Amino acid sequence: MRAYVFEPRQKRQAALLSELEGVGIHVTFVEDDFFDTGLSHLNQPEASSGAILIGESAATNAQIRAVRKSGCENPLIVLRDFRNAQDTSAALDFGADDVIVSPIRGGEVLSRINSIIRRSFGHASESVLVGELTAYFDGRDPVVSGARIKLSKREHTIFHHLALNSNRVISKHAIYDAVYGMSADQPFDKVIDVYICKLRKKIAAAAKSGSHYIETVHGRGYKLSAPEDLGLLETPDAKKPSKLQARA
Numbered sequence: 284m285r286a287y288v289f290e291p292r293q294k295r296q297a298a299l300l301s302e303l304e305g306v307g308i309h310v311t312f313v314e315d316d317f318f319d320t321g322l323s324h325l326n327q328p329e330a331s332s333g334a335i336l337i338g339e340s341a342a343t344n345a346q347i348r349a350v351r352k353s354g355c356e357n358p359l360i361v362l363r364d365f366r367n368a369q370d371t372s373a374a375l376d377f378g379a380d381d382v383i384v385s386p387i388r389g390g391e392v393l394s395r396i397n398s399i400i401r402r403s404f405g406h407a408s409e410s411v412l413v414g415e416l417t418a419y420f421d422g423r424d425p426v427v428s429g430a431r432i433k434l435s436k437r438e439h440t441i442f443h444h445l446a447l448n449s450n451r452v453i454s455k456h457a458i459y460d461a462v463y464g465m466s467a468d469q470p471f472d473k474v475i476d477v478y479i480c481k482l483r484k485k486i487a488a489a490a491k492s493g494s495h496y497i498e499t500v501h502g503r504g505y506k507l508s509a510p511e512d513l514g515l516l517e518t519p520d521a522k523k524p525s526k527l528q529a530r531a
Contacts, residue, residue: 414509
């Protein structure tokens with residue numbers, strides 16, 4: 284998961300970075316001009332899951348207004364120093380999705396972002412079932428045919444994005460943006476293909492059906508879905524003759 288963070292007090296940036304990256308949130312710190320010139324990037328469909336965290340300042344409400352006025356619907360959370368009902372109400376009225384009061388804990392931020400994102404994609408619960416595969420939106424690794432498969436941070440980010448959009452085709456560009464966003468250290472273009480290949484191998488190795496679940500839709504991207512013939516696969520019990528057949 285990627286988050287674009289505005290925190291005007293540099294002394295707080297190090298602690299915030301440690302908290303967020305400690306729970307797997309990839310942080311890009313932004314300046315004031317982000318709310319004037321940087322929102323066009325986030326207003327693209329492929330960048331819709333990048334969260335925006337705004338540290339408290341005199342410009343907070345104006346920044347929230349700028350984000351929403353631009354048409355950007357990304358999860359937006361305000362980080363406040365003290366609890367203040369009036370200021371919290373104002374932030375929410377201007378378009379913030381949530382307000383978190385110090386001390387800021389990475390785990391809480393991650394859970395709140397996940398909650399906002401999964402609901403925006405139409406998922407009310409913490410998980411989605413796709414055939415033999417259970418994908419979780421709370422940071423847990425997926426379970427395939429009853430066995431949990433261990434994913435690296437990059438694999439998990441890609442899988443999470445595919446799971447949010449299960450049964451829908453997602454472009455490679457959208458997946459790439461979910462992982463790297465506006466990061467200055469973007470790798471080569473084929474890196475997503477490499478991670479998709481690793482995910483397929485891990486899922487297929489655990490699935491009783493042997494399916495890798497991630498389909499390539501040529502010219503469009505990838506889709507996480509159950510194989511069409513999954514319900515037709517024979518189970519071990521189905522291969523055994525019934526007592527009636529055995530007597531015949």
